[in-house]
Amino acid sequence: MPVTGPAADRSVPVRWLSARAVGLHLALVVAFPGCLAAGWWQVQRAMSGNGLSYAYAIEWPIFAVLSVIGWWQLLHTPPAADRAPLPAPAAAAPRWDRSQESEALQAYNAKLARLARASGRQLALPPAGATTTQEAEH
Numbered sequence: 001m002p003v004t005g006p007a008a009d010r011s012v013p014v015r016w017l018s019a020r021a022v023g024l025h026l027a028l029v030v031a032f033p034g035c036l037a038a039g040w041w042q043v044q045r046a047m048s049g050n051g052l053s054y055a056y057a058i059e060w061p062i063f064a065v066l067s068v069i070g071w072w073q074l075l076h077t078p079p080a081a082d083r084a085p086l087p088a089p090a091a092a093a094p095r096w097d098r099s100q101e102s103e104a105l106q107a108y109n110a111k112l113a114r115l116a117r118a119s120g121r122q123l124a125l126p127p128a129g130a131t132t133t134q135e136a137e138h
Contacts (some may be wrong), residue, residue: 015075015076016075020079021075023077024071024074025071027067027071028067028068028071031063031064031067032064032068035060035063035064035067036060036061036064037060038056038060038063039056039057039058039059039061039064042054042056042057042060043057044059055062083128
């Protein structure tokens with residue numbers, strides 16, 4: 001559906017003349033002829049007897065075409081700042097049921113909690129039964 005009105009007049013110059021677009025244009029101006037020149041160089045090497053250069057002589061023009069495709073896609077894809085934000089997750093991650101831990105794991109977690117308290121660090125998860133960070137520390 002075509003955009004009409006004032007937005008239509010501003011969208012084309014912004015798309016083609018913004019700082020991001022000018023950077024993409026400059027990258028294309030360097031990449032496209034550079035890939036073609038590298039392809040021509042590989043053709044010359046292949047003609048002088050280097051068999052591997054035949055493959056490279058095919059690859060470099062493909063890279064030139066890919067640079068045009070990438071330029072076009074990046075030019076017509078809005079920057080991340082202009083895109084709609086991703087929706088928030090539907091629910092928080094489920095809590096771990098500590099009653100299912102083995103005795104060895106419970107002992108190890110208790111040791112880690114003591115070490116964390118001794119070093120003054122905050123625990124990632126509060127101990128079983130604690131509801132706030134302050135309760136976890138005491």
